[in-house]
Structure formats: structure tokens, C-alpha cells
Amino acid sequence: MSERSQPALPATAWALLGLLSFGRDLSGYDLRRWAASSLAFFYWTPAPSQIYAELRRLETLGLVRAVGPAGGRRRKQLYRITAKGTATLRRWLERSEPGPPVVKHPTALRVWLGHLMDTARLRELVVRHRDEMAAQGEAAGKAAAVAGGHDGWEYPAAITAWSQRSFRAQQRLADELLADLDRIAGQRPPSTED
Amino acid sequence: MSERSQPALPATAWALLGLLSFGRDLSGYDLRRWAASSLAFFYWTPAPSQIYAELRRLETLGLVRAVGPAGGRRRKQLYRITAKGTATLRRWLERSEPGPPVVKHPTALRVWLGHLMDTARLRELVVRHRDEMAAQGEAAGKAAAVAGGHDGWEYPAAITAWSQRSFRAQQRLADELLADLDRIAGQRPPSTED
DNA sequence: GGGAGCATGTAACGGGTTACATGATTGG
């Protein structure tokens, strides 16, 4: 028991353990899809190859265990979290510091560099971003509805609802930004104002 | 002129060119600090070592040019964007597709896994997140005020103002999430409700 | 039987981080 500090696993490992912590047996493929439709809203989706690689590592560490294909005949390797895996994840959640949310917003970057861009194109990019946020909001809403149905899924339901509200907020922010953009575009050209 | 498609530079390169596109001569150190106090709000801050490495690459590509230390005696290498650098950046802004904003939200991840956590600790994490958003909002507000002063900085001013509003929105979202958390915590234990 | 989606993987690459080292300059 000299394992005082955590094994220092990469983010993918914690994400996968988290997905498995809800008690289902899942394949790499399942994990990818589920991550894409829930984790993706507030965290991130690892590439498939990374998922499979990480699953093998977790297995050698004894944090997950390969279980026989449930359905039967498909060549589909299912994984189940072990007691040790749950304990490790729980310890990580309790002990590690969350750190600040990381955002990387390509559209905002372009607005920031608006002085180098065509104003019409810039505006169009922001409009597309706003529409994208609306679409994401809908997707999150569906995920929230699904999670809300299950017993014991109160937390995923809460966080997907939060995601939905977050996307809606970003929609509004994009609209406000568009107003600012129009104001700037109206002032920039040698205008005949006043 | 066979350079039809972009040189496919990494994100750091575009960030640095962007910082330099405002016309000032900057050192690696300056770039780091300025990135940390503006770009960081909506994009990201590369590690110092990465900045210096990338600057050398940009120089060999002829996109930036080393200029003599302005102040004089300090051992401080300043860089200036070249005409080719501006043209390349401009072309990238016009041609490349922004892609979706990427968020990686460690606190949301923990809420999502709330079933493995102590409710009091979870609540505390969200409170800390909210306070952090408030602090960031203030920082963005200051950056917006600075940018608002300069002529020709309308776009940075707009995007920092947008950042500020974004942080405020996240504050509110965190408060709503706290309410949800309390609701869940109130229901979970074998309660005497009704 | 053939195509669409399922399912798992390999190999190469590089971007970015972490940790560390070094010296110069400034201010008390």
C-alpha cells in the first residue's frame, strides 16, 4: 500500500473509467459513441485508437476487466470496471484538483483578428457558430431527457441540463456579438454619419 | 506560386502571428504575457518553450523577422511580422474552417460523476468554480477596458467584452447547477419527505 | 453476394507539456 499518490493516468483513462462507472459492460465502440453523445458536451471525445489502447492499459492495471461478449456471437469485447477501478476513480475524484475549464474557440479567435478579415465573412462565421450552438443545445436536451429517465442518473441529467443551458447562453452571446460587429462595421468605413 | 494550400502550421503559430499582427514588435516573453492576458480568455496559452521554438520556425519560413532590441541594452529578442506573414495569416483566416469550440471542463466532469463523490465536496468544487468565473470575468473586463482605449482595437475590445459576458453567464449557470445539486442531495438520502 | 455500418486495431508522427538550466538585469 505504498500507492500514496495516484497512478497519474491520462485524461482518457479517467473518462473511460467514468463511463464504465455507471455499471454497464461496454465495448470500445460503445464507449466511443457514448462519449460522443454525452461527455463531448462538457469534456471531450478521444479518438477510437486511443480508446482501445487505453482500455488495454487499464486492463493490465487491473482497473477494468474484459468480460465475454454478452450478446453472444459478435466479435465484440466488453469491459467491466473492477472494484479496484471504482476505488481508484473515486480516490481521484476526491483528491485531485479540477483545474480551470479550458476553452479553445476558433470563431472567437477570428473575431479577435477581425481587422484582417472581410466583415461580411466574419459575420457569417459568427452566424454559423450561433446556429451550431443551437443545434448542440438540442442534442444536449435530448441527452438530458434520456438521462432524466433513468434512476440513479440524476447527476448526468443535471450536467446535461447544464450543458443545454450553456449552449443556449452561448447562442445569446453570439447574438450580442453580432450586434457589436455590426456597430464596428458601421463605424469603420469613411461614413457619412451625422 | 505553387503554395495552393496553407503550410498547415500548428495552432501556436497562428496564435503568435495573430498577436504580432497588431503591429508591435514583441519578444517571446512579451508574447507569452500578452497571450496569457487576452488570448487565454477564449483560446489558449502555449508553454514558453513552445513559443520560442515556434518563433524560430516562423523566422525560417520568413513569416516573422528578428529585429534589434528596441530599448537597447537588454538581451531581449524582438520579432516583427513580415508582409508575407500578414498575407499568410490573412489567407488562413479567410480560407480555413473554424471548427467547433472545444471545451474541457474538469468541474463538470466531476459533477457528472457525482454518484461517486461526497455531496459536500462536490458542492464546494462548484462554488469554487463559480468564484473562479467571477474572477476571470473581472480580468476580462479590465482587458476589455484596455482594448477599448486603443484606436483600431475594436475587434479585440469586442471579443474581450464577449469573454466578460461569457464568464458572467457561466457564473449564473454555476448557480443554477448548485440549485440542482441541492435538489438531488435532498432527494437521495432515505428522506422523510411527504 | 455485396454494400453499409460495426468493431478493433497498427504505425507514424508531432505538438505541447514538464522539468530543468542558465544568465542577465533591476531594485532594495
Add this chain to the structure above:
DNA sequence: CCAATCATGTAACCCGTTACATGCTCCC
């Protein structure tokens, strides 16, 4: 003169992506 900050860099590492390969299974 000493400490703090400024300023630049090296070296090692590895996570994660991209591109590609493979075969299975279902269904028409």
C-alpha cells in the same frame, strides 16, 4: 550584493491525432 524577476532556451517524454488496414455481421 542579493533576491526577484526577466528572458531564453534544452531535453525528454507521451498523449493524442491521422491515416490506414482488416474483417465481421447484418440486411437487402
